[in-house]
Amino acid sequence: MTSQPSLEEFTQQAAGWLAERYPKMPRSDQSGFAWGEGSDEVRVFQEPDPVEEADALPAIRRWRQELWDHGYGWIAGPVACGGGGLPAAYQRAFEQLTRRYQVPGDSALTISLGMVAPTIGRHGSEEQKQYWLPRLYSGAQIACQLFSEPGAGSDLAAVAARAVRSGESWRVTGQKVWTSGAHLADIGEIICRTAAGPRHKNLTAFLVDMRAPGVTVRPLRQMTGGAAFNEVFLDDVEIPDSRRIGDEGAGWAVAMTTLGHERSAMGSSSFGGAGIFSTERLIGLVRAAGKDADPVIRQDFAELISQLRLARYTRDVMAARAQAGQAPGPEAALNKIALSDNMRRLAGFVANVLGPALVADTGGWGTYAWTSVVLGAPGYRLGGGTDEILKNTIAQRVLGLPRPS
Amino acid sequence: MATDGLALTSDERDLQSALRAMLAGELSSAGLRAALETDAGYRPELWSALASDLGLAGLAVPEEFGGLGLGPAEAAVVLEDLGRVLYPGPFLATWLATTALLATGDAAAHQRWLPRIAEGTIAGCVAVADKAGSWGQAADAVRARHDERGWRLDGARWFVIAGHVADVILVPAVTDSGLSVFLVERGADGFSAEPVSVLDLTRKVAIVNLDGAPATLLGREGGGQAAVEAAEHALLLACAAEAAGGIGWCLDACVDYAKTRTQFGRPIGGFQAVAHACVDMLAHHQSSSAAARYAAVATARGAPDALLAARVAALRTGEAYRTVTEAAIHLLGGIGFTWEHDAHLYYRRAWSSQQLTATPQAHRAAIAELVRL
Numbered sequence: 001m002t003s004q005p006s007l008e009e010f011t012q013q014a015a016g017w018l019a020e021r022y023p024k025m026p027r028s029d030q031s032g033f034a035w036g037e038g039s040d041e042v043r044v045f046q047e048p049d050p051v052e053e054a055d056a057l058p059a060i061r062r063w064r065q066e067l068w069d070h071g072y073g074w075i076a077g078p079v080a081c082g083g084g085g086l087p088a089a090y091q092r093a094f095e096q097l098t099r100r101y102q103v104p105g106d107s108a109l110t111i112s113l114g115m116v117a118p119t120i121g122r123h124g125s126e127e128q129k130q131y132w133l134p135r136l137y138s139g140a141q142i143a144c145q146l147f148s149e150p151g152a153g154s155d156l157a158a159v160a161a162r163a164v165r166s167g168e169s170w171r172v173t174g175q176k177v178w179t180s181g182a183h184l185a186d187i188g189e190i191i192c193r194t195a196a197g198p199r200h201k202n203l204t205a206f207l208v209d210m211r212a213p214g215v216t217v218r219p220l221r222q223m224t225g226g227a228a229f230n231e232v233f234l235d236d237v238e239i240p241d242s243r244r245i246g247d248e249g250a251g252w253a254v255a256m257t258t259l260g261h262e263r264s265a266m267g268s269s270s271f272g273g274a275g276i277f278s279t280e281r282l283i284g285l286v287r288a289a290g291k292d293a294d295p296v297i298r299q300d301f302a303e304l305i306s307q308l309r310l311a312r313y314t315r316d317v318m319a320a321r322a323q324a325g326q327a328p329g330p331e332a333a334l335n336k337i338a339l340s341d342n343m344r345r346l347a348g349f350v351a352n353v354l355g356p357a358l359v360a361d362t363g364g365w366g367t368y369a370w371t372s373v374v375l376g377a378p379g380y381r382l383g384g385g386t387d388e389i390l391k392n393t394i395a396q397r398v399l400g401l402p403r404p405s
Numbered sequence: 406m407a408t409d410g411l412a413l414t415s416d417e418r419d420l421q422s423a424l425r426a427m428l429a430g431e432l433s434s435a436g437l438r439a440a441l442e443t444d445a446g447y448r449p450e451l452w453s454a455l456a457s458d459l460g461l462a463g464l465a466v467p468e469e470f471g472g473l474g475l476g477p478a479e480a481a482v483v484l485e486d487l488g489r490v491l492y493p494g495p496f497l498a499t500w501l502a503t504t505a506l507l508a509t510g511d512a513a514a515h516q517r518w519l520p521r522i523a524e525g526t527i528a529g530c531v532a533v534a535d536k537a538g539s540w541g542q543a544a545d546a547v548r549a550r551h552d553e554r555g556w557r558l559d560g561a562r563w564f565v566i567a568g569h570v571a572d573v574i575l576v577p578a579v580t581d582s583g584l585s586v587f588l589v590e591r592g593a594d595g596f597s598a599e600p601v602s603v604l605d606l607t608r609k610v611a612i613v614n615l616d617g618a619p620a621t622l623l624g625r626e627g628g629g630q631a632a633v634e635a636a637e638h639a640l641l642l643a644c645a646a647e648a649a650g651g652i653g654w655c656l657d658a659c660v661d662y663a664k665t666r667t668q669f670g671r672p673i674g675g676f677q678a679v680a681h682a683c684v685d686m687l688a689h690h691q692s693s694s695a696a697a698r699y700a701a702v703a704t705a706r707g708a709p710d711a712l713l714a715a716r717v718a719a720l721r722t723g724e725a726y727r728t729v730t731e732a733a734i735h736l737l738g739g740i741g742f743t744w745e746h747d748a749h750l751y752y753r754r755a756w757s758s759q760q761l762t763a764t765p766q767a768h769r770a771a772i773a774e775l776v777r778l
């Protein structure tokens with residue numbers, strides 16, 4: 001783009017582009033939600049059944065490719081790496097717009113685009129950025145995050161997977177666990193131990209080809225019943241040195257970048273629009289249950305709404321401050337804690353409204369479906385760092401308190 | 406609401422630094438406590454510096470009347486810092502009165518009172534709550550009647566912030582045409598404002614009695630609803646901004662203490678339970694400050710969600726302020742429970758402010774209505 005379009009021009013063009021290609025949502029009001037219409041699914045994890053998933057993935061890739069080909073794939077990215085070079089506000093405006101259309105969406109790509117891509121953007125070499133970022137943003141490649149191990153969860157620096165150099169490549173052996181989306185991914189950002197000695201100084205980050213010989217992905221069934229995460233075995237897997245991200249021994253900093261993005265990505269996933277936190281959906285739920293005149297339910301409803309809005313206002317104000325150059329930072333992880341708190345509150349509220357219709361399927365639209373939220377909520381407190389670990393980090397890094405023990 | 410403009414503008418940052426510079430050292434614990442012992446409950450010198458030198462008395466007064474002509478977003482910036490130091494003077498009351506006076510649209514009253522408010526020579530207040538604390542006009546509403554010498558008010562209003570010092574008192578009262586807003590001058594026959602004992606030592610409230618007190622009708626008879634709503638909306642914003650400031654004070658006091666107080670041979674901030682309590686305060690500070698800001702900016706812009714945002718902010722910050730002040734006293738140990746430590750002044754403010762604004766139940770009922778459940 002030679003001259004930058006105004007935000008209005010951009011939005012108008014983008015709306016036209018979307019309208020030509022994708023059908024509008026059944027209700028194109030702000031929330032895009034209408035009680036009783038369409039699917040009543042309120043899943044909080046990407047865990048469709050394997051058949052559905054096999055169908056969905058090519059559509060997601062096609063969607064990304066379309067976006068990429070028309071300059072919407074990485075609106076705020078640097079031009080040198082194939083991005084649009086526009087301000088972040090344009091990206092947000094585009095995302096808002098997409099909610100009004102039936103598009104495959106990016107929710108399966110949170111790790112790929114929200115975490116791994118920005119990590120490469122920060123720590124990768126120019127060559128790596130130019131090679132990987134267009135591939136990730138165009139959906140040609142999908143990435144997963146290979147950090148946790150059986151012996152290294154909260155204590156990530158305890159990773160034991162070993163990478164040993166041999167000439168121009170590395171050989172990796174070890175086991176990773178809880179790897180979301182490993183079964184869909186083409187590459188994985190992996191943290192390995194590359195030398196003995198002080199824990200934080202001997203880790204190195206790589207991009208491993210998930211289809212390389214020696215990589216075995218086994219689904220792990222979650223308590224929700226689906227299998228969104230996996231265990232990944234690596235047996236003498238070869239990784240070319242050109243796929244090392246950052247210096248040898250600098251893997252901890254790379255991992256911290258990814259985790260920082262994970263926490264703020266999770267914290268800013270609002271599940272808004274037509275999602276589980278939609279005010280319209282919750283009003284529909286209360287009305288359908290015939291409880292809109294119940295003063296206690298009305299109080300509980302308003303309490304929940306106030307918590308959801310509080311989280312939204314906080315995200316919006318923090319985003320505005322960050323844009324204005326006023327202190328962002330590790331405190332963004334507080335938004336992730338707020339999100340998992342709100343998911344638990346939501347589950348509790350829904351249970352009180354639905355009663356037994358939550359726990360036994362009576363066939364009603366928008367009733368038993370909520371079990372996904374009830375069952376998914378505990379996972380949100382764990383993934384991306386548990387509440388305890390996030391608070392430890394914030395205590396040290398934001399408040400300057402001694403290392404908590 | 407569109408989300409740009411939520412960060413502080415450079416003018417707002419300038420206002421904030423000027424205010425902080427003026428407050429620095431003025432409200433030390435000893436200074437604050439000495440002021441609290443006086444009848445007024447604040448130091449007139451500091452109020453006059455804030456009111457006139459900084460222009461805060463006329464913050465919302467349009468420039469044509471000598472004020473700063475600033476809106477709710479800037480007011481919230483000021484209130485957050487005043488809340489942080491528990492400033493006991495009549496800024497809030499005067500701002501609420503100005504907001505209501507402007508909303509009456511009464512040009513003559515604007516001419517007469519706004520320049521004096523802006524000069525800082527008179528303080529204002531609004532007297533709206535009934536004995537149950539409700540701002541709705543129930544059976545015991547103040548009555549207004551018109552006789553040959555003009556309007557007269559009869560009745561009582563409760564929990565009137567700064568009622569004991571205000572020079573002009575805005576009172577909603579019922580006439581044959583419905584709710585109307587009147588202005589009563591301090592010293593009018595039949596007017597009295599009795600300060601009562603209060604939990605919050607830094608915020609005096611009075612009971613206002615009106616016994617045939619002469620009053621001026623503001624705006625149209627029966628047209629008082631808009632001014633009452635404007636004042637109530639402003640009170641919600643103020644309650645949130647002040648809470649955010651007070652929570653900020655608690656956070657800093659506790660983090661400092663957690664770094665310096667040692668037990669078991671190390672700073673207590675190294676114990677996870679203490680560290681996490683501090684992080685919880687940080688979370689409350691971040692969200693309260695954001696909610697106060699969001700609501701104030703939404704109001705300034707006349708956004709459709711402005712009242713909802715103000716309700717949400719008042720509800721959530723009200724609850725957070727109580728939680729945080731209670732946690733702060735606990736974290737400070739025995740010293741936190743002493744009269745000498747300022748923590749209890751914040752604890753008192755938190756409980757008082759919440760009830761003087763509205764109960765959480767009232768906020769929730771309003772929120773359910775506003776989103777049209």
Ligand SMILES: Cc1cc2nc3c(=O)[nH]c(=O)nc-3n(C[C@H](O)[C@H](O)[C@H](O)COP(=O)(O)OP(=O)(O)OC[C@H]3O[C@@H](n4cnc5c(N)ncnc54)[C@H](O)[C@@H]3O)c2cc1C
Nearest residue numbers: 145146147148153154178179180379382383384385386388
């Ligand atoms: C849904 C889901 C998706 C995930 N996706 C991925 C992924 O894609 N990639 C990936 O690498 N990992 C992933 N994870 C793993 C996740 O990061 C870990 O589960 C998490 O970091 C906790 O590690 P752990 O399970 O080993 O628990 P542990 O670390 O053993 O923790 C057990 C309990 O002890 C507490 N605890 C531990 N240490 C401390 C301490 N110092 N102070 C106080 N309490 C402490 C924890 O808070 C927790 O409650 C996922 C997890 C979930 C649930």
